Amino acid sequence: MKPILFTLFVALLTAALPAEDVTSWRNGGNGLYPHVNPATNWNDPSAILWEVETPDWANAAPLIIGNRLIYTVEPTTLICLDAATGQQLWEVSNSYEDVANLGPEVQTRLIRAKQQKEILEIELKPLRQELYKINRRYQRDKDNAALRDQVRVVRKKIADLEAKADPILKRFELPKSHATNGYASYTPCSDGEYIYNCNGLGIVTKHDLNGNRVWSKVMEKPDHNWGGSTSPQLVGGKLIIRFSDYTALDPETGDELWRVANPINWGTPSSFQVEGQSFLYTGRGELIRVSDGEKLPSQDWTIPQKKFAFFNTNFVSGNRVYAVHGAKALQGDLYCMEIPATIAALETYGLQEVWHTNVSQERYYASPLVHEGLVYIFTMGQIFQVLEADTGELVYSHKIPGRMDRTFPGLLLVNGMIYAGEENGTAFFLKPGREYEELARLDVGECRSTPIFKDDIAYLRTMEKVYAFKAK
Numbered sequence: 001m002k003p004i005l006f007t008l009f010v011a012l013l014t015a016a017l018p019a020e021d022v023t024s025w026r027n028g029g030n031g032l033y034p035h036v037n038p039a040t041n042w043n044d045p046s047a048i049l050w051e052v053e054t055p056d057w058a059n060a061a062p063l064i065i066g067n068r069l070i071y072t073v074e075p076t077t078l079i080c081l082d083a084a085t086g087q088q089l090w091e092v093s094n095s096y097e098d099v100a101n102l103g104p105e106v107q108t109r110l111i112r113a114k115q116q117k118e119i120l121e122i123e124l125k126p127l128r129q130e131l132y133k134i135n136r137r138y139q140r141d142k143d144n145a146a147l148r149d150q151v152r153v154v155r156k157k158i159a160d161l162e163a164k165a166d167p168i169l170k171r172f173e174l175p176k177s178h179a180t181n182g183y184a185s186y187t188p189c190s191d192g193e194y195i196y197n198c199n200g201l202g203i204v205t206k207h208d209l210n211g212n213r214v215w216s217k218v219m220e221k222p223d224h225n226w227g228g229s230t231s232p233q234l235v236g237g238k239l240i241i242r243f244s245d246y247t248a249l250d251p252e253t254g255d256e257l258w259r260v261a262n263p264i265n266w267g268t269p270s271s272f273q274v275e276g277q278s279f280l281y282t283g284r285g286e287l288i289r290v291s292d293g294e295k296l297p298s299q300d301w302t303i304p305q306k307k308f309a310f311f312n313t314n315f316v317s318g319n320r321v322y323a324v325h326g327a328k329a330l331q332g333d334l335y336c337m338e339i340p341a342t343i344a345a346l347e348t349y350g351l352q353e354v355w356h357t358n359v360s361q362e363r364y365y366a367s368p369l370v371h372e373g374l375v376y377i378f379t380m381g382q383i384f385q386v387l388e389a390d391t392g393e394l395v396y397s398h399k400i401p402g403r404m405d406r407t408f409p410g411l412l413l414v415n416g417m418i419y420a421g422e423e424n425g426t427a428f429f430l431k432p433g434r435e436y437e438e439l440a441r442l443d444v445g446e447c448r449s450t451p452i453f454k455d456d457i458a459y460l461r462t463m464e465k466v467y468a469f470k471a472k
Contacts, residue, residue, distance in 0.1 A: 022064045022452040025187040025231035025268050030315055031369060031412040031450075038414065038458040039471040040429050040440040049457060049468040050086035055079075057463040058184035059229070059408065059448040064459060065190050068209060069468075071461050075174065075183035076199045080211060083459070086468060090211035094203055096172045099216035106168075113166035120161055127158050174201060177227035180448075185229035187268075189239075196234070196251065200227040202243045206254065215254040220244050224264050224308060231268045236278030236290035240269070246280070248293060258293030262286055263307060267367075270314040270321060275343050281321055283310040285335075287350050297350030301335075303327045312367040312410065315375075317389070321351060324364045324377045332361040334368075334377060336392060357392035359385055367410035369418065371432050378407050378420055384436065398436040402426065409450040423448055425462070 027033060039047040055073050062071040069083040076095045081088055092098075097110065131154045138147040177183055183200030190196065194214065195207045202221045206214040222228035223244035230242035238248040238257060242265070248257040267283035271290070278290040285299025303309045306327035314323045319339045326332035337351040362379035369376040374395060375387045382405075386395040405424035412419040414429070417439055421427035425445045431437040447462040456471040 024189040029270050031410050033414045033453040036415050036453040037456050038453045039469040042442045042469045047469045049470040051465050051467045052086045060187040061450040062461050064454050072184040092211045094205045113169050117165050124161055130154055175221040176225040181227040187231040189232050196232050198232050217254045229266045235271045260293050260295055265310045267310055267312045270316050272316050274346055296347050303331045311365045315368045315370050317370040322368050324368050326362055328362050332359040334359045355392040365408045369411040371413050376411055380406050395434050408448040
């Protein structure tokens with residue numbers, strides 16, 4: 001192995017090993033937890049160290065910083081628990097109103113506007129129901145002039161009532177979002193001293209470990225009506241975020257340093273270093289230099305008719321990157337890309353394709369995993385596929401048995417076991433290898449979040465509760 005390439009490999013391997021704390025999405029990007037010994041019998045009551053009800057749901061994974069467990073709540077709240085007991089230490093909201101530093105006059109006006117809006121909504125509700133019914137009839141009978149006139153009359157009544165609302169409410173109106181995605185799908189990140197968080201309103205905040213807001217910044221709204229989920233990350237001394245463009249902020253001040261326009265993407269980029277410099281590689285195959293935001297030679301993995309279907313985080317293994325994406329009945333692709341050994345080669349040619357394999361034509365919400373020469377991928381439709389990491393040759397494809405749902409959590413490697421889960425609450429640990437073998441199957445309740453692990457404790461945020469499971 002060339003000395004430069006060996007240095008790159010060691011740097012990447014070291015970066016992949018988790019610290020004691022879990023301070024970012026997928027524990028640094030790859031979802032590796034080799035130095036833990038957590039419980040796997042989560043349905044045994046004796047394994048529950050503590051459990052707490054959550055004020056509302058969210059999809060983001062929690063963080064653990066020392067004795068603090070941090071998690072998000074719809075739409076804009078951060079909550080901190082004592083990791084040993086589950087006792088709440090603090091809670092802070094980061095809505096438009098919270099970060100705007102409103103004066104007393106504006107606050108009073110906003111309160112009155114909201115009260116007025118509640119009264120208007122009482123009047124609007126029956127009108128909207130009436131419009132829905134009339135419009136359905138009109139859609140089935142487009143030549144009916146009387147129905148067309150009724151639709152117009154009711155729409156005008158609704159518009160006249162809505163016009164009575166104070167215009168100040170527009171300033172604080174939530175952007176559109178998909179009911180499944182919501183606003184709290186961004187996993188925070190931390191440097192061990194501060195917490196950096198994004199929410200689907202386009203707001204970025206920095207908090208100390210006691211919940212005090214150090215700075216806040218209102219960015220653009222997410223570039224899709226479903227919202228966003230690209231988690232913030234600290235790379236090369238910069239805070240990398242994405243609502244519509246990949247943007248680097250100064251972690252100290254929140255000042256914008258650079259911005260790179262790009263197509264819609266939900267997944268968090270992977271990162272790597274070459275000769276001491278940091279680079280981002282997105283799920284779409286875009287290569288970005290972190291120091292200045294320069295976009296280097298990139299791939300174009302466009303999915304026909306589904307140009308938004310890029311949801312997960314690539315896996316970095318040594319000098320290779322593994323990326324999987326797809327769309328139902330249209331496309332399914334797994335790529336192995338090689339990172340050049342020098343900056344000169346990287347900036348001239350970008351990453352080079354080692355192999356490409358067609359895989360199941362479905363969405364891939366779950367991030368891939370590479371372990372001991374095998375690539376593991378998991379489709380939205382619960383098909384678990386294993387391929388050779390060197391060649392892309394299929395080892396096996398297995399439809400998970402039993403009642404399953406959408407597979408949002410990423411694949412994790414936990415002390416030599418593979419963790420996978422899906423939305424309706426089925427979670428399981430698998431034995432890695434060339435044959436499908438379940439080690440444990442669990443029912444954790446409706447869940448879209450990915451668990452985290454520290455020492456002998458697993459922390460899981462479901463739609464209704466946060467759990468700590470402790471090994472005996």
